Amino acid sequence: MGAIRIGAVAAHFGRDLDFALQRITTLIDHARASGVSLLVLPDAALGGYLADLRHPDPHALPPALERDSPLVKQIATLAAEMVVCVGYCEAADGDRYNAAVCVTGDGMLGHHRKVHQPPGETIAYSPGDTFAAFDTPVGRLGMLIDYDKTFPESARSLALDGAEIVACLSAWPTSITNRAPRMTQDRQSRLFDLYDQARAAENQVVLVSSNQTGAMGGMRFLGQAKVVGPGGDILARTWSKAGIAVAELDVVAEIANARRVLHHLGELNPAAYRRTP
Incomplete structure (x- = not known):
């Protein structure tokens, strides 16, 4: 396949779905102009x-959309030849999930429901129960949402x-x-970067970390979107500002280079590990 360009977005999104679609359209246009494939x-x-993670208002939750909603289909159309991952609140079988889809103009390539939930989120969302990779035109890909990346097993x-x-959509x-x-002194700011780099390095994979910016209610989002190489090195980042971190690499x-001498996945010893209760 050779080198491709990968973009990680830092941007603010609120309840207005029409505005969200306009912003996503602009971001996809800018990414396409930069030659981004993912x-x-x-x-x-x-x-x-x-707006409040400790005490979410059950009457002011994000709008829930079905996985095949017209809005998701519109984003797939906008993506065209590009692979695009986007997060949303999914409505399914009477439940709500913090979810993400990966699409191209040909339709949906993959889907994920956030598995790990911090306190308070259980009021707003039901948990997912699986992690699965899927094939895309840019390679085999998997998705995590927010708190999922705190857990190495994810x-x-x-x-x-x-x-x-x-x-990693956050x-x-x-x-x-x-x-x-100052945001640079914030504990969560340090952890966000630490988790991104550790998850890439320990698995020797490319990690693409997006995040919201701005504020909603009492929540102030970090930004810090980035692309991390399989050695844990940050190849491109937005810091705390809105934008697209773009890196070009042959995934x-x-x-292969990262795993040439030390191949972490090949050197695992599962028999020595304690099973999760």
Whole structure:
């Protein structure tokens, strides 16, 4: 396949779905002009995230959309030849999920429901129950949402399923309990970068991390979208501002080089590990 350009988005999205579609259209246009083949939009790009994570208002939740809703189909049409990952609130069988889809103009390539939920989210969403990679025109890919990447098993499950690229879609805020005066000093800001780099390095995969910016209610989002190589090195980033972090790399070649001497997945010893209860 050779080198491709990968874009990770930092941008603000709220409840207005029409505005969200306009912003996504602009972002896809800018990415296409930059030659991007894979674009990862933030979690909750369609309808916004929660305004209060500790005590969500059950009457002011993000609008829930079915997986095959006209809005999701419109994004697939906009994507055309590009692979686009986008987060939304999914309505299915009477439940609501914090979810993401990966689409091209040919339709949906993959889907993920957030598995790990921080306290408070259970009021707004039901949890997903699986991690699965899927094939795309840019390589085999898997998706994580927000808190999923805190748990090493999440990205490891995708890597063991053959994922070469892990897309992490987030609406990740600054610390709620101990907010620092500067974002660079914020505990969650440091953890966000740490998790991105660790998940890439420990699995020797390319990690694409998107995030919301701005604020909603009492939540202030970090931005810090980035593309991380399989050695854990940050190849491109937006810092705290809105924008698209774009990196060009040969995914297959970079992973092969990272695994040339030390192949973490091949050197696992599952028999020595304690099973999760």
